Amino acid sequence: MAPHRSDLWEREDTPPETTPAAPPVPPAPAADAVVLPAIKDAVASGVITGLLLLPLVGFRATESGSGPLTLTYRFGLVAVFALLVAGLRLVLNLTLWRPGRKIRDNRSAGLAALSAKVAPAARPAFFALALLYPLLAVTLSGGLSPSRYWVDLGIYILTYVMLGWGLNIVVGLAGLLDLGYVAFYAVGAYTFALLSTSVPLNAFFDAHVAEGFWASWSFFVCLPMAGILAALWGVILGFPVLRLRGDYLAIVTLAFGEIIRLVLINWVSLTNGGAGISSVPAITFFGVPFNGNDDGFAARFGLDYDSMHRMIFLYFIILGLAALTALVTIRLRKMPVGRAWEALREDEIACRSLGINTTLTKLTAFATGAMFGGFAGAFFAVRVRFVSPESFTFMESAVILAIVVLGGMGSQMGVAAAAILLIGGMEMLRNLSFLKASFLFGPDFDPSLYRMLIFGFAMVAVMVWRPRGLVANRMPTIFLKQRKAVSGALVKEGHG
Amino acid sequence: MAAASFTPKVPKSWDRDPLLKVDHLSMRFGGLVAVGDVSFRAGRGEVTAVIGPNGAGKTTVFNCITGFYKPSTGRLALMQGGPATMAELDALTAGGRAWAKTAAGATYLLERLPDHKVSSRAKVARTFQNIRLFSGMTVLENLLVAQHMSLTQAGLINPVALLNLPSWRRKQKAALELALYWLDKIGLTARADDPAGDLPYGDQRRLEIARAMCTQPVLLCLDEPAAGLNPRESHELNTLLRAIRTEHQTSILLIEHDMSVVMEISDHVVVLEYGRKIADGAPGDVRNDPKVIASYLGVEDEAEAVAVTGVPA
Numbered sequence: 001m002a003p004h005r006s007d008l009w010e011r012e013d014t015p016p017e018t019t020p021a022a023p024p025v026p027p028a029p030a031a032d033a034v035v036l037p038a039i040k041d042a043v044a045s046g047v048i049t050g051l052l053l054l055p056l057v058g059f060r061a062t063e064s065g066s067g068p069l070t071l072t073y074r075f076g077l078v079a080v081f082a083l084l085v086a087g088l089r090l091v092l093n094l095t096l097w098r099p100g101r102k103i104r105d106n107r108s109a110g111l112a113a114l115s116a117k118v119a120p121a122a123r124p125a126f127f128a129l130a131l132l133y134p135l136l137a138v139t140l141s142g143g144l145s146p147s148r149y150w151v152d153l154g155i156y157i158l159t160y161v162m163l164g165w166g167l168n169i170v171v172g173l174a175g176l177l178d179l180g181y182v183a184f185y186a187v188g189a190y191t192f193a194l195l196s197t198s199v200p201l202n203a204f205f206d207a208h209v210a211e212g213f214w215a216s217w218s219f220f221v222c223l224p225m226a227g228i229l230a231a232l233w234g235v236i237l238g239f240p241v242l243r244l245r246g247d248y249l250a251i252v253t254l255a256f257g258e259i260i261r262l263v264l265i266n267w268v269s270l271t272n273g274g275a276g277i278s279s280v281p282a283i284t285f286f287g288v289p290f291n292g293n294d295d296g297f298a299a300r301f302g303l304d305y306d307s308m309h310r311m312i313f314l315y316f317i318i319l320g321l322a323a324l325t326a327l328v329t330i331r332l333r334k335m336p337v338g339r340a341w342e343a344l345r346e347d348e349i350a351c352r353s354l355g356i357n358t359t360l361t362k363l364t365a366f367a368t369g370a371m372f373g374g375f376a377g378a379f380f381a382v383r384v385r386f387v388s389p390e391s392f393t394f395m396e397s398a399v400i401l402a403i404v405v406l407g408g409m410g411s412q413m414g415v416a417a418a419a420i421l422l423i424g425g426m427e428m429l430r431n432l433s434f435l436k437a438s439f440l441f442g443p444d445f446d447p448s449l450y451r452m453l454i455f456g457f458a459m460v461a462v463m464v465w466r467p468r469g470l471v472a473n474r475m476p477t478i479f480l481k482q483r484k485a486v487s488g489a490l491v492k493e494g495h496g
Numbered sequence: 497m498a499a500a501s502f503t504p505k506v507p508k509s510w511d512r513d514p515l516l517k518v519d520h521l522s523m524r525f526g527g528l529v530a531v532g533d534v535s536f537r538a539g540r541g542e543v544t545a546v547i548g549p550n551g552a553g554k555t556t557v558f559n560c561i562t563g564f565y566k567p568s569t570g571r572l573a574l575m576q577g578g579p580a581t582m583a584e585l586d587a588l589t590a591g592g593r594a595w596a597k598t599a600a601g602a603t604y605l606l607e608r609l610p611d612h613k614v615s616s617r618a619k620v621a622r623t624f625q626n627i628r629l630f631s632g633m634t635v636l637e638n639l640l641v642a643q644h645m646s647l648t649q650a651g652l653i654n655p656v657a658l659l660n661l662p663s664w665r666r667k668q669k670a671a672l673e674l675a676l677y678w679l680d681k682i683g684l685t686a687r688a689d690d691p692a693g694d695l696p697y698g699d700q701r702r703l704e705i706a707r708a709m710c711t712q713p714v715l716l717c718l719d720e721p722a723a724g725l726n727p728r729e730s731h732e733l734n735t736l737l738r739a740i741r742t743e744h745q746t747s748i749l750l751i752e753h754d755m756s757v758v759m760e761i762s763d764h765v766v767v768l769e770y771g772r773k774i775a776d777g778a779p780g781d782v783r784n785d786p787k788v789i790a791s792y793l794g795v796e797d798e799a800e801a802v803a804v805t806g807v808p809a
């Protein structure tokens with residue numbers, strides 16, 4: 001080994017080069033040089049598509065009655081596909097993929113400037129809209145009963161907003177990839193369902209407090225308990241798991257989510273297995289039941305009884321819970337623990353060199369996220385009044401994670417927008433019956449079959465367009481003179 | 497060994513009042529002995545430089561001191577307040593504990609502490625050979641994260657902080673003031689609100705030092721702080737390090753290849769080669785040590801050439 005330090009500048013700690021000057025833009029090629037290759041490329045793609053589809057689409061074996069298979073030929077369809085590919089490719093070659101086409105950087109810069117202007121107003125606007133939403137739903141749909149669908153949709157979306165904000169603490173801030181978040185949702189839901197339907201508890205409160213006390217107050221008593229128990233499970237899971245990094249953490253959390261579900265299915269004596277727990281007591285207006293009796297909510301407040309009162313109250317409960325999640329997170333981000341979460345996402349080793357106990361810090365992130373998951377779970381149980389393991393499949397975890405990733409950068413507004421887009425969008429795709437119009441696909445077409453496909457395409461498109469999520473920059477938690485957004489390119493994703 | 501045969505007439509300052517005592521430190525990775533039986537002392541209030549060719553084991557020594565590696569063998573005693581007596585040190589070593597109060601202060605056996613406690617309890621801070629800033633956080637945030645431990649003495653999720661009560665705001669303000677003090681020291685006040693990852697390289701190096709200083713350490717370990725700096729930045733770094741030593745109760749342990757930095761600011765130089773210590777003494781002595789000249793520096797003038805130009809003669 002050479003005793004000399006040979007080259008100072010070829011080491012891994014070499015300073016990054018200053019951004020190289022943009023390469024000189026080549027002069028736009030002459031039209032011939034563009035159009036000819038474009039046509040060639042389009043024809044080639046068309047031919048390849050035709051050849052590929054010939055065996056796949058061109059021949060079709062159908063059963064004629066109960067008889068033998070007959071072969072039908074669909075060469076026309078193949079030609080249509082091939083022409084479609086060739087045509088699209090030609091268009092792309094001449095527009096987006098045109099060589100020498102100047103890419104406008106200022107568009108993203110303009111977008112960033114715009115979002116910086118809009119950002120401060122986004123939060124108040126969102127909450128104002130959320131507060132007014134039931135009123136809007138009732139007036140626009142013309143009455144309490146017709147607004148049921150819309151209020152229900154609002155509750156549904158807000159539940160996911162809350163779940164997204166909860167998971168955002170773990171994934172967005174602390175950078176820990178958790179694929180089993182639904183487990184905490186389940187713990188919360190079952191905590192409430194089991195406690196509120198417990199016969200001994202009912203008997204105890206009937207005897208010692210008041211008749212029917214437990215049925216009317218159980219939600220408000222169990223809500224904190226659901227959160228605490230979920231947080232406890234977060235700690236129990238976190239202890240062995242948080243020393244794992246990246247993919248391993250993801251796999252173990254995924255397994256944990258499945259284990260919880262399987263326990264719920266198999267521990268029949270406690271959870272009633274796959275049949276679930278029904279007759280969970282309905283929510284009350286702080287002890288006043290929503291029913292048509294004389295001591296019911298409507299009678300007490302001089303209103304005509306309507307089952308929508310309960311729905312609207314549920315809406316405000318979930319709005320309050322979501323707001324609590326948001327406010328606590330905002331506060332935590334400004335506290336040492338929140339800064340440590342983000343620092344952990346940026347560089348775990350540097351954190352340890354500064355004295356931060358990374359295991360403990362990760363655990364608090366896990367437990368805090370789990371707690372909000374537990375709250376949401378209790379809410380779910382009181383809304384649906386029925387819990388079963390079916391509601392807590394991996395699909396739920398995946399959807400919540402998709403919301404967080406689509407939202408981007410631990411941004412709360414991003415997550416809220418993603419939840420509205422994802423959950424609302426998925427719901428809106430149910431209303432595709434206009435596609436049945438005779439000039440489009442005809443009455444035989446079943447649009448609901450294509451719901452997930454369209455949804456998948458939309459997700460891919462959004463992630464291509466905004467790879468770091470809808471809100472691609474991070475807002476600092478403190479500033480001296482001016483709050484400047486940190487570009488997403490500098491912010492790490494963590495997962496370790 | 498050369499160092500062992502070299503017996504000083506007057507005891508050296510780092511022997512009289514050591515802050516850090518490294519005894520028989522070895523670190524093996526499988527069959528590779530990255531550090532073999534290295535012993536040295538770092539004096540209180542002094543700048544101690546660890547030098548040596550690439551792969552000599554300098555960073556490994558740092559990783560052992562700061563708890564990132566568990567040494568295969570050896571004792572790393574950090575003596576806060578004042579030197580521990582031989583008896584105190586032996587008692588602590590024989591017992592199972594990681595630290596003990598001594599007559600002069602407290603002594604920590606760093607090899608028994610996990611990395612984060614080396615920083616939070618023993619008060620040893622470090623920087624990294626490859627800068628490790630929180631690049632997506634602002635300069636100011638970086639300096640506040642460094643004060644995590646002093647801000648969370650009352651618990652990680654502290655209701656006083658959650659409710660933003662006045663007592664918490666006072667604490668927060670003090671933390672901000674310390675951050676601003678260091679920002680001013682490294683000349684980055686104007687860039688406080690910029691992401692750390694956007695700073696030029698030299699500024700990032702200084703910010704990393706400031707961040708380490710925000711933990712208010714007794715010992716600051718710097719792994720090649722001048723690597724990749726231009727002469728002007730290198731000079732600024734010297735000024736900063738001298739200020740840290742004179743104005744704060746912080747001793748410095750420094751790995752450096754740049755001889756101009758080493759010779760200018762260090763009080764004591766330890767030379768490693770192939771994981772072993774080959775020399776240990778005042779900068780002037782080490783520079784003239786034939787062993788060092790032969791194995792590391794080459795011809796004296798050439799050493800300067802390597803350090804300054806980065807091109808071997």
Ligand SMILES: Nc1ncnc2c1ncn2[C@@H]1O[C@H](COP(=O)(O)OP(=O)(O)OP(=O)(O)O)[C@@H](O)[C@H]1O
Nearest residue numbers: 525528530548549550551552553554555556557625
């Ligand atoms: N984690 C590790 N696992 C295995 N080998 C290691 C590890 N860390 C260091 N080494 C080896 O130990 C030896 C000393 O490495 P070290 O990084 O301490 O050298 P150094 O003196 O800091 O060199 P440089 O000047 O290049 O930074 C090298 O041979 C290195 O490959």
Ligand SMILES: [Mg+2]
Nearest residue numbers: 554555556625
């Ligand atoms: Mg090194």
